[in-house]
Amino acid sequence: MIDKKHLDYITSIVGEENIKSDKAHLIAFCYDATRTRFEPDAVVFPRHEQDVSDILKYCNEHQIIIVPRGAGSGFTGGALPASGGIILSLERHMNKLLEIDMENMVGVVQPGLINMQFQKAVEEVGLFYPPDPASEEYSTLGGNVSENAGGMRAAKYGITKDYVMALRAVLPNGDIIVAGKRTIKDVAGYNTAGILIASEGTLAIITEITLKLIPKPKFKQTYMGVFPSVDSAMTAVFKSLAAGANPVAMEFLDALVIKALRQKFPQVSLPEHAGGILVGDVDASSEAEIDSQLQTLKEAFEAFGATEFIIAKDEEESKKLWFARRNASPATMIYGTKKLNEDISVPRSKLPVALDGIYKIGEKYGFQVPCFGHAGDGNIHVNVMVKDKNNEKEMEDGHKAIEEIFQYVVDLGGTLSGEHGIGTSKAPFMHIAFTEAEMNLFRSIKKAFDPNNILNPFKMGL
Amino acid sequence: MIDKKHLDYITSIVGEENIKSDKAHLIAFCYDATRTRFEPDAVVFPRHEQDVSDILKYCNEHQIIIVPRGAGSGFTGGALPASGGIILSLERHMNKLLEIDMENMVGVVQPGLINMQFQKAVEEVGLFYPPDPASEEYSTLGGNVSENAGGMRAAKYGITKDYVMALRAVLPNGDIIVAGKRTIKDVAGYNTAGILIASEGTLAIITEITLKLIPKPKFKQTYMGVFPSVDSAMTAVFKSLAAGANPVAMEFLDALVIKALRQKFPQVSLPEHAGGILVGDVDASSEAEIDSQLQTLKEAFEAFGATEFIIAKDEEESKKLWFARRNASPATMIYGTKKLNEDISVPRSKLPVALDGIYKIGEKYGFQVPCFGHAGDGNIHVNVMVKDKNNEKEMEDGHKAIEEIFQYVVDLGGTLSGEHGIGTSKAPFMHIAFTEAEMNLFRSIKKAFDPNNILNPFKMGL
Missing domain, CATH: 3.30.465.10 (Uridine Diphospho-n-acetylenolpyruvylglucosamine Reductase; domain 3)
Known part of the structure; x- marks a missing residue:
């Protein structure tokens, strides 16, 4: 005190x-x-x-x-x-x-x-x-x-x-x-x-x-691509961007998230066969540029297996297309009572292998791991779903799975956090991403600014 | 040793x-x-x-x-x-x-x-x-x-x-x-x-x-705007950008530079009446976007007094338009034997008042100060022309003028250097741009990385 x-x-x-x-x-x-x-x-x-x-x-x-x-x-x-x-x-x-x-x-x-x-x-x-x-x-x-x-x-x-x-x-x-x-x-x-x-x-x-x-930007339009599998959707992400597409957003829903959305929000008409969905907006200063952007996306999506490419005709349709993404987080709660949610990020070309490995780690521990998020920049929200949060063993396994996911993602050239930061909750995992030399440098920088360690101390594993 | x-x-x-x-x-x-x-x-x-x-x-x-x-x-x-x-x-x-x-x-x-x-x-x-x-x-x-x-x-x-x-x-x-x-x-x-x-x-x-x-970018085109005065050209810079123009480059030549170019390179056909010139490229992924960009520039330039707006028809014409800018630096040597060249940078809206003040400081000390550079990002190469570099008094006055220009630019919210850095040559001016508290922080950061001060020591006024 x-x-x-x-x-x-x-x-x-x-x-x-x-x-x-x-x-x-x-x-x-x-x-x-x-x-x-x-x-x-x-x-x-x-x-x-x-x-x-x-x-x-x-x-x-x-x-x-x-x-x-x-x-x-x-x-x-x-x-x-x-x-x-x-x-x-x-x-x-x-x-x-x-x-x-x-x-x-x-x-x-x-x-x-x-x-x-x-x-x-x-x-x-x-x-x-x-x-x-x-x-x-x-x-x-x-x-x-x-x-x-x-x-x-x-x-x-x-x-x-x-x-x-x-x-x-x-x-x-x-x-x-x-x-x-x-x-x-x-x-x-x-x-x-x-x-x-x-x-x-x-x-x-x-x-x-x-x-x-x-x-x-003067013009904006919403698109959605439906894919037979997570892998084809993830491949379309980096292939379409490398082909010159430059969407404002390219958000992703995996098969488990789609299933959860269909179950929890029956009014959403998501195709039953969908293994992965990409949804986002394009914007531009001219309508011609919008059309050209959508054409690039459509071609690249179809080349990598998209079964549907939908363009919203108006604001109403745009909202409908976005509804699924906006409700992805609550929908995942059909899979458990506690969500261990991490926001890993990888180079975009590693998205297919990243998702594949994350699912396998989930399986190993017996968890369903619905994933969604900002595929366009390689940042995925990974949700390890714990069925019974009062089951100590299951919670412990959940944390083990998370640690294993972090190690896997870092090995792929990814990071512990694309958006959320480290704070206290990811501090125990800093050793996965940083060497002792790097941590020492962080500590030296902290000391240069705050020699008495009074400002938000002991965060970020420092 | x-x-x-x-x-x-x-x-x-x-x-x-x-x-x-x-x-x-x-x-x-x-x-x-x-x-x-x-x-x-x-x-x-x-x-x-x-x-x-x-x-x-x-x-x-x-x-x-x-x-x-x-x-x-x-x-x-x-x-x-x-x-x-x-x-x-x-x-x-x-x-x-x-x-x-x-x-x-x-x-x-x-x-x-x-x-x-x-x-x-x-x-x-x-x-x-x-x-x-x-x-x-x-x-x-x-x-x-x-x-x-x-x-x-x-x-x-x-x-x-x-x-x-x-x-x-x-x-x-x-x-x-x-x-x-x-x-x-x-x-x-x-x-x-x-x-x-x-x-x-x-x-x-x-x-x-x-x-x-x-x-x-798939398409590129070169433009040039000719203005009656430096002030109108500098105003057109920030007004055109705020109007939505997004050129790759928007380079600037002032009246003294234009005069020097006409004298040194008679083959360049720059208008005699030109008080200021803006030249640059626009690029885009479609020709329609190029046209729209050029239209925005033309309208904004003309609204602020441009007497000519030239668009290069081909690569040959583009090279001609760029020739003046590319030879601005050697041309200025008609004004002296030594150029004291600084690369100040200001918020773009301050360009007109920055140039006006810089010329006045030049006048005060009896120097011609031809200016050119990257107006589109507020970064101007200011050249205090010393007529006789062996004249100690003139050289000393030149350095005084430079110091006064730095103070003036910093007061406008600008910086000592947009591109060149501080090193040894601008180190004496750091006190103009930074408080003792800021310099102390820089020294603490330096020490955090390099406690024995072995790496490029004493640079940047540290």
């Missing part, structure tokens, strides 16, 4: 209304999407960057742990105070859209702004912010940057890191720094922004984000 | 044929494009990554300075042994194209491979590597990554950092690390590759680079 005199000092910085240590608040800020719970010692709502600086300077001097938090929607415990300390919640006050610079196509935001609010605001003026994590309705841009969030549109447009031009941030010692500029090119000094992205709140507190925007 | 026993040990690693300390070699490796000279103590040509590791491990233990070097084409002294030490030359042996992975659209190279050799190889199989620094014919990809090289195509396609997926590198202690993967998404661990890019060889020796490729 933190000494009352420390809380009093922090109260003198932010005011009584912006620090809470009553049980209700501690509970409200103790969770994230992992459903693990760690109660903080207090929750502080800084009003602005100077508050953040004053708090960090004090906590650094007194070795008090600070855990930054956006919406708490993370899947790996990044925002959990797993070692105690104070939650620094950025969503109450530091949540403003500061500027949309039309002339340079740039947006400037505070970290607590919700992703979707930003998307809507920039689209209203004809601009476009591509990163669209599944949590876009509630996750914050600060959280998105800290986890380097992806999303469905990554296949064409890349991920959060591809849009961060500059950050303002507060170092653990209270120093305020600017990393990057509102320029396309900038090679002066180390690329500090580059390392703050995806650092999971362990290096600095981000206080302002400058994001690149692009003109909003 | 390095003790002979150290050179003997390094010889035992690489073999006699791969270490040189005769005068001819020391002179051959003492220069770069800054024309400053620093002789190294020896030049070593590692054969492979293990050599690099063995050399660094030994030099780290014995505190011997190592300076990595590609082609030595840098403009800011990054590859110069300004504090003595051993040149580690990567161009002799570690210069192979290791793989073109068609299925994932990825290239894997050693650092000594020449940029243009790589471009040609990937274009032969229908792929495309966009970063095209002016030095592309001779600069190495390792150097490009270390300086985060840009080029003309940055307006549409971004710069080197946007194409680096993964790096292998050797840390000063000899540890070999892998940073990044051949996947679109990867959020496991710190983004070490992100900070190695643009680190100017001060953090690690890059031994292998995995680069993202894209399908080669």
Whole structure:
């Protein structure tokens, strides 16, 4: 527990209304999407960057742990105070859209702004912010940057890191720094922004984000390809992209997911024979370009065995095609009471062999492993379905299967996480992906920013 | 001077044929494009990554300075042994194209491979590597990554950092690390590759680079817009891009450059009345898209005062339009005997006011300052022309003008360097762009990677 005199000092910085240590608040800020719970010692709502600086300077001097938090929607415990300390919640006050610079196509935001609010605001003026994590309705841009969030549109447009031009941030010692500029090119000094992205709140507190925007694409259309097998669908993914297709998204549903959707949502008319489905959008600045994109996809899909290629005629049909993908996650719950969900990522050409191996590992342990996700960028959500979560042996086997899947995926040149980060929940697997030399370098980097280890400590296996 | 026993040990690693300390070699490796000279103590040509590791491990233990070097084409002294030490030359042996992975659209190279050799190889199989620094014919990809090289195509396609997926590198202690993967998404661990890019060889020796490729655009066409003034041309830059134009390049020539070109190359038919010219290419996967791009440019250019909009009918005409831009640099030498050339970069909307202020600073000191460059991404080559380089007072004034220009540009939200880096030559200006807190962070990062300060020390003002 933190000494009352420390809380009093922090109260003198932010005011009584912006620090809470009553049980209700501690509970409200103790969770994230992992459903693990760690109660903080207090929750502080800084009003602005100077508050953040004053708090960090004090906590650094007194070795008090600070855990930054956006919406708490993370899947790996990044925002959990797993070692105690104070939650620094950025969503109450530091949540403003500061500027949309039309002339340079740039947006400037505070970290607590919700992703979707930003998307809507920039689209209203004809601009476009591509990163669209599944949590876009509630996750914050600060959280998105800290986890380097992806999303469905990554296949064409890349991920959060591809849009961060500059950050303002507060170092653990209270120093305020600017990393990057509102320029396309900038090679002066180390690329500090580059390392703050995806650092999971362990290096600095981000206080302002400058994001690149692009003109909003004028035309969009939804397509779906139905394949006889997972293997043919996965092959069509990388073959169609190598053939020049450039869809906004190319999402994937496997046979188990399709079966679950047909069972749980009988109104969805998915073909019974489908072994794999690819669904997504294409966009462009002209209708001719849309047609050309769809033609490329159709030819490549059919060359690799697609039995159907459907193009949505209107918004209504588009929604129908997307319904299956959007409901894939809840549908999988027909297979068990607990889903061990990992977001592995592989080079796209390895998708067929990756899925094949993942299913075999599932079989070995007796699990069904429905898979779906962002095939267009090689990022697959793998769901090891535990039938009875109260069965200790089965849960243990589930975790063994996950570890084996990680090892298999890394051996294929893949990664532990395409989107969710490491946090606490994947920390035990870091040794699979990184050598001791690499972990030592991570620890040195952490120490360079945070010598007293006060900022979100012990995350990422550090 | 390095003790002979150290050179003997390094010889035992690489073999006699791969270490040189005769005068001819020391002179051959003492220069770069800054024309400053620093002789190294020896030049070593590692054969492979293990050599690099063995050399660094030994030099780290014995505190011997190592300076990595590609082609030595840098403009800011990054590859110069300004504090003595051993040149580690990567161009002799570690210069192979290791793989073109068609299925994932990825290239894997050693650092000594020449940029243009790589471009040609990937274009032969229908792929495309966009970063095209002016030095592309001779600069190495390792150097490009270390300086985060840009080029003309940055307006549409971004710069080197946007194409680096993964790096292998050797840390000063000899540890070999892998940073990044051949996947679109990867959020496991710190983004070490992100900070190695643009680190100017001060953090690690890059031994292998995995680069993202894209399908080669099928169609390309060259355009030129002629404007009555620099101001109208600079305004047309950001207005046309904000209107949705997406040219591969949008290069700029100012009135002084146009005058110089007309005088030095009478065969170039540039309009006498031209106050500013924009020239570039558009590319696309269809001819319709090319037409639509050109139409958007034409409308926006004319709305901001363009008196002519020329489209090249064929390759021959394209070459003619590009001739002026390609010869801008030599042409400016009509204005003096010494060019103080800086590559500042600003947010695009600041281009008109940036140019205006730069000319005024030139006037104040009595210099003509012809400007040209990559207007499409806000990166301008500013040339303070010294009439008599042997006139000490004039040279001193030239440097004062440069410092004033840097301050002015940074105040506009711009940077000291869009492409060239900091090295030794811009190190004295780092205080203009960075606070003491930011410099301290850079020093901490340097120390995290290189605690004994053996790797390209004292560069970048560190």
